[in-house]
Amino acid sequence: MVPQAGPSRADREGGAGSLIPVALVTCRRLPDLTSDDRLLLEPLRERGIAAGPVVWDDPGADWSRYAGVVVRSPWDYHVKPLAFGRWIDRVERSGVPLWNPPAVLRWNLHKSYLEELAGEGAAVVPTRRLRRGRSASLRQVMDETGWTRAVVKPAISAGARRTMLVDRAGAQARERAVRTLLSRVDVLVQPYVAAVAELGEWSVVFLDGAYSHSALKRPCRGDFRVQERFGGSYAAAEPPPELVDQARRVAEAGRSLAARHELGGHLHGAVQPSAGERRGHPDGGGQASPNGRESDLLYARVDGVYEDGVFTLLELEVLEPSLFFELEPGSADRFADALAGRVARRPTTPAPGPRPSATLSP
Numbered sequence: 001m002v003p004q005a006g007p008s009r010a011d012r013e014g015g016a017g018s019l020i021p022v023a024l025v026t027c028r029r030l031p032d033l034t035s036d037d038r039l040l041l042e043p044l045r046e047r048g049i050a051a052g053p054v055v056w057d058d059p060g061a062d063w064s065r066y067a068g069v070v071v072r073s074p075w076d077y078h079v080k081p082l083a084f085g086r087w088i089d090r091v092e093r094s095g096v097p098l099w100n101p102p103a104v105l106r107w108n109l110h111k112s113y114l115e116e117l118a119g120e121g122a123a124v125v126p127t128r129r130l131r132r133g134r135s136a137s138l139r140q141v142m143d144e145t146g147w148t149r150a151v152v153k154p155a156i157s158a159g160a161r162r163t164m165l166v167d168r169a170g171a172q173a174r175e176r177a178v179r180t181l182l183s184r185v186d187v188l189v190q191p192y193v194a195a196v197a198e199l200g201e202w203s204v205v206f207l208d209g210a211y212s213h214s215a216l217k218r219p220c221r222g223d224f225r226v227q228e229r230f231g232g233s234y235a236a237a238e239p240p241p242e243l244v245d246q247a248r249r250v251a252e253a254g255r256s257l258a259a260r261h262e263l264g265g266h267l268h269g270a271v272q273p274s275a276g277e278r279r280g281h282p283d284g285g286g287q288a289s290p291n292g293r294e295s296d297l298l299y300a301r302v303d304g305v306y307e308d309g310v311f312t313l314l315e316l317e318v319l320e321p322s323l324f325f326e327l328e329p330g331s332a333d334r335f336a337d338a339l340a341g342r343v344a345r346r347p348t349t350p351a352p353g354p355r356p357s358a359t360l361s362p
Contacts, residue, residue, distance in 0.1 A: 097347070138150075152165075209296030234327075
């Protein structure tokens with residue numbers, strides 16, 4: 001936890017000889033950040049930024065103390081999504097810049113964004129969404145789609161929590177588990193993607209809109225999940241240029257969708273327009289990025305499989321992804337450069353009055 005003795009106004013405004021305080025948002029389980037995110041601390045300090053961890057739901061945290069707030073590892077947000085949505089509102093109302101911007105965070109909370117990206121023409125793993133509180137049959141979905149194996153997951157989830165692999169013969173036995181999930185949250189059903197085990201799952205990282213580096217993740221033998229807690233592994237890998245181009249288009253489409261929803265005041269029933277978006281600035285800070293493109297995200301990770309020249313999206317991570325700095329020398333410096341630019345361009349006047357409180361439908 002960053003000490004709560006607040007910085008002076010001179011510190012917040014970046015006075016001579018001072019370090020500018022920036023919060024790196026984490027959760028109670030990781031009060032000192034992940035080992036990967038700790039690689040950011042020294043590069044940021046070299047750029048005049050005193051960055052440190054702050055737990056998102058710490059009642060004693062004063063977000064107005066910081067020149068900016070960067071979401072990194074709040075990896076329990078899916079357990080209490082309503083509280084997390086209120087937290088986004090609270091930081092936004094404080095007038096402190098939040099990165100990625102609030103519109104993007106809200107849009108990425110619920111995995112129904114996959115349906116929207118598919119509607120924009122992205123190659124997305126086929127997805128059936130089962131609505132919370134409604135009756136649904138997993139076996140019927142598999143019969144209708146012809147899927148012999150399917151992955152079932154909550155629409156608000158992280159780290160493969162409560163994610164199941166089901167075959168058609170065993171679908172009936174899983175109906176009770178699905179009904180339990182549906183009593184709390186929307187559920188997504190997708191075909192099992194064999195390429196994840198056979199070829200690996202790519203995580204393509206973009207920083208400030210530019211390609212940075214990639215990781216190739218694989219599940220352990222006998223499992224379908226690539227997360228380390230389930231025996232999965234990852235390594236640095238160099239993707240073909242065509243893969244990077246396709247992944248970049250997905251990230252750009254996601255940012256555009258988030259801005260479009262925010263301006264329209266509707267996002268999965270979860271959003272009202274932010275002050276920054278109402279002023280027409282999709283990055284929430286009202287400033288152009290270093291390359292002049294307001295729509296560039298501070299960070300994005302595009303996860304998918306690549307077969308026969310086609311990148312198929314599994315997830316677009318623009319909320320709280322691990323960015324694999326450890327795998328790519330210089331990547332933490334690139335992140336620090338992008339963040340330092342945003343801090344330098346941050347508004348110096350308070351944002352307009354509070355926006356209406358957002359509501360989030362799990």
